[in-house]
Amino acid sequence: MNTKNILITGGAGFIGSNFINYILSSRDDWNVINIDKLTYAGNLENLKGSEKKKNYSFVKGDITNNELIDYVFKKFSIRYVINFAAESHVDRSILGSEVFYRTNVIGTNVLLEASRRYGIEKFVQISTDEVYGSLGADGLFTEQTPLSPNSPYSSSKAAADMAALSFYHTYGVPVVVTRCSNNYGPLQFPEKLIPLMIINSLNNKKLPVYGDGLNVRDWIYVTDHNKAVELVFENGKTGEVYNIGASREMKNIDIVKLILSKLDKSFNLIEYVKDRPGHDRRYAIDSSKIQNELGWKPEYEFESAIEKTIDWYLNNKNWWERIINGSYKDYYDQQYGKG
Numbered sequence: 587m588n589t590k591n592i593l594i595t596g597g598a599g600f601i602g603s604n605f606i607n608y609i610l611s612s613r614d615d616w617n618v619i620n621i622d623k624l625t626y627a628g629n630l631e632n633l634k635g636s637e638k639k640k641n642y643s644f645v646k647g648d649i650t651n652n653e654l655i656d657y658v659f660k661k662f663s664i665r666y667v668i669n670f671a672a673e674s675h676v677d678r679s680i681l682g683s684e685v686f687y688r689t690n691v692i693g694t695n696v697l698l699e700a701s702r703r704y705g706i707e708k709f710v711q712i713s714t715d716e717v718y719g720s721l722g723a724d725g726l727f728t729e730q731t732p733l734s735p736n737s738p739y740s741s742s743k744a745a746a747d748m749a750a751l752s753f754y755h756t757y758g759v760p761v762v763v764t765r766c767s768n769n770y771g772p773l774q775f776p777e778k779l780i781p782l783m784i785i786n787s788l789n790n791k792k793l794p795v796y797g798d799g800l801n802v803r804d805w806i807y808v809t810d811h812n813k814a815v816e817l818v819f820e821n822g823k824t825g826e827v828y829n830i831g832a833s834r835e836m837k838n839i840d841i842v843k844l845i846l847s848k849l850d851k852s853f854n855l856i857e858y859v860k861d862r863p864g865h866d867r868r869y870a871i872d873s874s875k876i877q878n879e880l881g882w883k884p885e886y887e888f889e890s891a892i893e894k895t896i897d898w899y900l901n902n903k904n905w906w907e908r909i910i911n912g913s914y915k916d917y918y919d920q921q922y923g924k925g
């Protein structure tokens with residue numbers, strides 16, 4: 587069997603840890619090397635099932651560190667990279683943008699330079715539909731939609747995409763870019779809409795809905811995203827971009843009400859708060875390219891997958907209580923009160 591040495595960055599975060607757990611439970615031809623800085627969003631507990639596997643190694647480190655990245659490429663004979671590592675929360679990028687550009691842009695550049703030096707075989711850049719900006723009431727983002735990011739987060743991701751594609755065109759680094767819509771599922775850090783609303787409901791805290799609550803996001807279960815990434819890794823054409831989405835548009839307020847209903851809580855917990863500055867109105871993805879060219883399609887229905895997600899948070903109170911009582915406590919108390 588030909589084992590592939592694959593550097594996965596940001597593998598202790600929400601999507602990266604789900605990806606590693608999925609890959610290591612379904613195949614043994616990948617030798618996974620996970621590098622993660624373990625920021626507030628990184629949690630090794632997310633990898634409980636994976637960390638003892640012999641085809642898994644962990645390096646605590648920062649992707650912006652040139653010397654470390656060079657050492658890791660050499661030590662583990664890295665032939666492939668999947669770059670999940672990022673600062674990922676729009677609200678935090680509004681509070682302070684510097685670390686977003688450092689990790690998301692400079693970090694990606696460091697990985698690309700190492701990939702060029704070592705002549706690797708594939709580099710998958712995990713990006714987001716937010717690079718396309720905001721839609722009006724109609725239309726969908728296609729891979730041809732011009733980039734028009736509006737937040738420091740999305741602009742840093744757009745810059746990283748451009749850097750990655752420029753390394754393909756200039757140096758022939760075999761880059762593929764994926765742009766996925768909003769994910770939900772187990773292990774998502776409780777600052778993002780769905781886990782935050784589940785946890786606040788369970789704690790009988792207010793559910794802060796920005797603006798009029800009518801902004802639309804296009805939701806995908808994290809395993810569907812990860813299966814698409816696996817397919818792009820295997821068969822995606824280098825130099826190409828693939829949109830990933832499950833065609834499940836929802837208004838924020840409808841998600842919040844759905845969560846409250848499922849948990850048998852009162853809508854009185856909803857609190858309309860000041861809108862996010864520069865808040866994108868609507869995201870919606872056309873994923874026909876990956877469906878037609880690579881044969882991917884989403885497998886999870888929103889109705890059952892959101893229930894599965896709520897159940898996960900109900901059954902894993904220790905996981906999120908440790909987070910909201912630990913590293914996240916100050917931010918959480920400041921945003922949602924101590925009560």
Ligand code: NAD
Pocket residue numbers: 595596597598599600601602621622623624625626627628629647648649650669670671672673674675689693712713714715743765766767768769770775
């Ligand atoms: P996350 O914030 O949960 O996890 C990010 C991980 O990256 C954490 O483990 C963190 O410790 C690590 N990290 C941060 N800075 C680092 C650095 N300098 N060096 C090494 N590691 C570092 O994010 P997520 O939601 O899992 O998102 C993963 C990727 O998917 C990101 O690139 C994000 O832009 C993209 N994405 C996310 C969504 C979504 O809905 N969450 C949708 C589309 C795309």
Ligand code: TYD
Pocket residue numbers: 675676677768777778779780782794795796801802803838862
């Ligand atoms: P979020 O989960 O932060 O993802 P993104 O901004 O990357 O799409 O937010 C999803 C939507 O929910 C977005 O329109 C902002 C909104 N939102 C709220 O209304 N209240 C909240 O407390 C949060 C975190 C988000």
